[in-house]
Amino acid sequence: MENIRYRLYRELRGIFHPSISRENISNYQIVLQNDLLPVGVFYPKKDIPLDHIIIYVTGENNNIGKELALQTNHLVFVLENNQNNFFNQCYDMMKYLYHNIGKYDISKDHITVMSDSTIDILDEILLRSKETQDFYFQKEIYSNSNSEIKMDKNQLFIPDLNSKYSLNMRSQVFEMINQFLA
Numbered sequence: 206m207e208n209i210r211y212r213l214y215r216e217l218r219g220i221f222h223p224s225i226s227r228e229n230i231s232n233y234q235i236v237l238q239n240d241l242l243p244v245g246v247f248y249p250k251k252d253i254p255l256d257h258i259i260i261y262v263t264g265e266n267n268n269i270g271k272e273l274a275l276q277t278n279h280l281v282f283v284l285e286n287n288q289n290n291f292f293n294q295c296y297d298m299m300k301y302l303y304h305n306i307g308k309y310d311i312s313k314d315h316i317t318v319m320s321d322s323t324i325d326i327l328d329e330i331l332l333r334s335k336e337t338q339d340f341y342f343q344k345e346i347y348s349n350s351n352s353e354i355k356m357d358k359n360q361l362f363i364p365d366l367n368s369k370y371s372l373n374m375r376s377q378v379f380e381m382i383n384q385f386l387a
Contacts (some may be wrong), residue, residue, distance in 0.1 A: 220246055220280075221255055221309040244298070245283035247274035255280045257315040257386065259346075260302065262286075262295055262327050266286060269321075269366045276379040277386060279317070286326070296330050304341035319346040323363060346382065355379050361385040 247270040257279040270283040320327035
């Protein structure tokens with residue numbers, strides 16, 4: 206078990222290590238309890254401090270991670286639903302990030318969770334974490350095709366970024382996300 210924790214730490218350390226060559230995307234496989242969870246990691250720019258992260262849970266293959274990282278200047282982890290036991294893997298990954306992110310000078314308050322069509326999965330994860338008191342995220346962003354832009358306490362609801370909106374509409378959505386994350 207200790208070996209698995211060490212390998213997980215090493216993988217995560219590689220994501221945050223300042224000497225790593227930061228391209229717009231790196232594909233990682235994070236070891237979680239003997240399973241591998243493919244994680245897309247999108248870097249905002251090469252030389253900005255990585256002090257905020259977004260964990261984006263998606264049910265479909267999309268390219269939003271790169272744009273989200275560039276538009277918000279946040280590091281984006283994309284967890285994509287292409288695995289068996291996806292709920293438990295996402296839960297374990299979020300719990301691990303929440304409890305270990307301080308090693309990389311990121312406050313727990315600077316972790317945002319986001320979901321698109323997998324709103325149900327994210328809601329279940331957050332409900333379970335509240336019941337078990339494993340972790341709590343200060344900010345949640347929900348995106349789906351039926352949403353209008355609205356903010357409610359620690360939640361932001363936005364239109365689905367995968368849809369073909371005009372440049373002006375996408376600009377408004379990212380402006381609202383940045384206000385919410387500030």
